[in-house]
Amino acid sequence: MPQQPVTFSLNPIGYIRSSLDELAAAPHQGGEGAPDAWIELAPQYAEGLTGLSSGDELIVLAWFHLADRSKLVIHPRGDRDRPLTGVFATRSPHRPNPIGMHRVTVREIDGNRLRVGPIEAVDGTPIVDIKIAIGNDD
Template identity: 65%
Template sequence: MTPQSNEYMLSPIGSIRSALAELADAPRQGVEGAPDAWLELDPRYSDGLQGLANGDEIIVVTWFHRADRGKLLVHPRADHEQPLKGVFATRAPHRPNPLGLHRVTVREMRGHRLLIGPIEAIDGTPVLDIKIAIATDDQA
């Protein structure tokens, strides 16, 4: 048996192209006024889009590349009136492994590009994965 490493390597499969250029421009959640944006998939992964269609809901997993990975305590929603909480009890982007989970709708498909939204990720945000969203009883 070989020892397992405690470190893992992730490679982006694409990136977000958005009108949101700065962190301050982005709403906290996509449903809070975020625009649609283009997800530009590396052409090597284009075959992975087979079966997706306009109108599909997907989960886009991103890496918040500008996040502070050393933060463990935050004021929820950056509201200093609220008491500090641990990042694992919030949806704060600043955390040890700054993964973003975005439930979005596919608006348009053009080759290896998807117009998706609404999404609060800023321009240049790396995309790690795409998964089809599953309906739940709450959304049925």
């Protein structure tokens, strides 16, 4: 039986504040020279940081607001010598629902702000959710 289309909305819980201010300047992955950055949470979500500490590893889910949502095939890593590949077989930010997943380490907590890194998201990227990385939770 076919599924009926479901629509829903996501509301950002905060935004990335990074020295990366252009998509072209961002590395493909955090471990490829990405800087640390701040996640500024909206004040009403600050209590959700309770229990986090410097050194914790997190999964940050971001909305790649600058992505091309119409792409279904890409040359991986922008390398035209590589064959076209479906976006679901890659980590490309260009996809129908451009959700980014970043494994980062907490460097510092300051009120409703987290300094994390490395993270390749550009300044102003909306944050959808933050989760403790598997193996760090009780």
